[in-house]
């Protein structure tokens with residue numbers, strides 16, 4: 001029996017087929033929660049753990065130089081807005097991947113201390129030497145921190161409430177949690193149907209609605225203070241699902257990005273949301 005990872009309801013609809021991001025598998029299945037509308041993967045958790053046993057097994061494309069540069073530029077534009085005025089804080093990128101986001105952040109706001117956290121024991125080669133690295137396991141021994149960023153991470157957790165509670169306990173008194181993740185409200189989910197990259201089966205265990213995300217945060221003892229719409233590019237993975245070569249898919253994703261933005265804007269939707277949350281003090 002699977003339960004909704006966002007709201008814990010047992011009331012799930014019949015699973016629907018979604019595109020798989022794994023080359024050797026074409027389809028996976030996810031079922032929609034009747035209560036909050038979030039979708040939940042039907043993959044068994046042991047299978048999921050196997051996917052993350054090595055860094056190389058993750059399906060994220062390795063970035064070429066041009067794309068790394070573009071990524072850095074776009075990160076620079078958003079980081080200033082999100083961290084306006086922060087100084088002397090300990091800022092954590094939890095699930096840092098190659099560390100591109102924290103690299104850009106540390107270069108645009110130099111007066112903070114930065115810590116990268118990920119599953120592996122050894123630090124990513126692409127992470128700047130000025131940034132500290134610890135594994136998820138060792139993070140529990142690390143002191144209190146001011147800001148924890150989870151960029152496209154919670155939708156990978158098999159126990160999001162438990163993980164968020166652990167992270168919440170690492171925040172100091174005025175600490176903040178920043179979470180970015182795809183949401184079911186995306187106009188592109190409707191347009192791309194089972195090939196919507198937001199499903200990213202089997203790597204995503206669930207994809208919340210905005211309502212589901214709010215319920216999840218509350219269950220983890222967090223209060224959402226702010227919710228912003230954000231538009232991470234959606235066409236790159238979509239074109240790879242359509243079997244286009246990776247370089248072409250990435251190139252087209254840049255060309256199509258303005259279209260993505262316009263469609264989301266017209267439908268008053270967004271591909272993802274960024275929430276700022278704080279621990280609920282009892």
Ligand SMILES: [Zn+2]
Nearest residue numbers: 004007033036
């Ligand atoms: Zn639910």
